[in-house]
Amino acid sequence: MSDVFDRLSQVLAERRNASPDSSYVAQLHHKGLNKILEKVGEEATEMIIAAKDAEHPTDADRERLRLEAVKETADVWFHSLVALSHLGLGLEDVEAELARRFGTSGLEEKASRTRS
């Protein structure tokens, strides 16, 4: 995992027991899972809109729209990690799942579902 993911994971874990007064993540934990999931949904919607906007940019807009899509994706990832952290899960769990899937064609996996 990259350094920033490692460090972010560590900060998110620490925030589970931190005071909500000085920390956005601690505030989210304090508000509870429903609020965190609401943020995930909101950020996912914004990411979809940003990605669609970036699909056919004009030359003048290209860099701004691409950056916006990246920023919105970061917001989704970040809030998803807060949701996982609230459940005592983390990036290492998602990494393990992606590693388990790595190299298995999505089409093959889908076909095997109908065979079993």
Ligand SMILES: N=c1c2ncn([C@@H]3O[C@H](COP(=O)(O)OP(=O)(O)OP(=O)(O)O)[C@@H](O)[C@H]3O)c2ncn1[C@@H]1O[C@H](COP(=O)(O)O)[C@@H](O)[C@H]1O
């Ligand atoms: N990566 C992030 C990150 N990305 C986005 N955000 C915050 O997520 C919030 C979402 O923004 P919005 O405009 O959608 O929400 P809002 O309108 O402010 O909030 P609502 O009233 O809608 O709930 C903003 O407050 C952003 O600052 C983040 N807040 C924190 N981090 C990381 O988490 C660490 C811990 O943060 P604290 O817990 O605040 O110390 C930080 O050091 C960062 O590394």
